[in-house]
Amino acid sequence: MALQVTPVNRNLQTRVTFMFLEFEDLFVVLGAAAVMNIVGHFVGGELAGMPMNLVLQYGVPLFMVPVLMAFKYGKPRGYVRDLAIWYAKPRAYCAAARDQQIRTAYLREE
Numbered sequence: 001m002a003l004q005v006t007p008v009n010r011n012l013q014t015r016v017t018f019m020f021l022e023f024e025d026l027f028v029v030l031g032a033a034a035v036m037n038i039v040g041h042f043v044g045g046e047l048a049g050m051p052m053n054l055v056l057q058y059g060v061p062l063f064m065v066p067v068l069m070a071f072k073y074g075k076p077r078g079y080v081r082d083l084a085i086w087y088a089k090p091r092a093y094c095a096a097a098r099d100q101q102i103r104t105a106y107l108r109e110e
Contacts, residue, residue, distance in 0.1 A: 015077060020069050025080050028068065033061040 040053035
């Protein structure tokens with residue numbers, strides 16, 4: 001009886017990229033494109049001879065790709081996702097710090 005052999009990929013640590021960005025980072029670009037599409041409908045005028053709504057709809061997302069590439073250079077995988085989660089979660093900086101809320105009455109009644 002012959003042994004059946006199936007090929008196994010050995011490069012599981014390689015990043016899946018498109019336009020030198022991770023798949024998760026493309027959601028940032030697509031989200032910005034959606035927001036700029038909505039903003040572009042409300043903005044009028046011209047910029048360098050082009051309608052402003054076209055500059056917002058297509059220029060901002062295309063500009064974000066090289067900016068994200070430069071921002072993420074040398075960073076580990078999933079950096080943008082972890083950065084967004086870090087900014088979104090509540091945190092206590094120091095347990096010994098003074099409270100930000102006023103505990104005594106600010107104005108006194110006479």
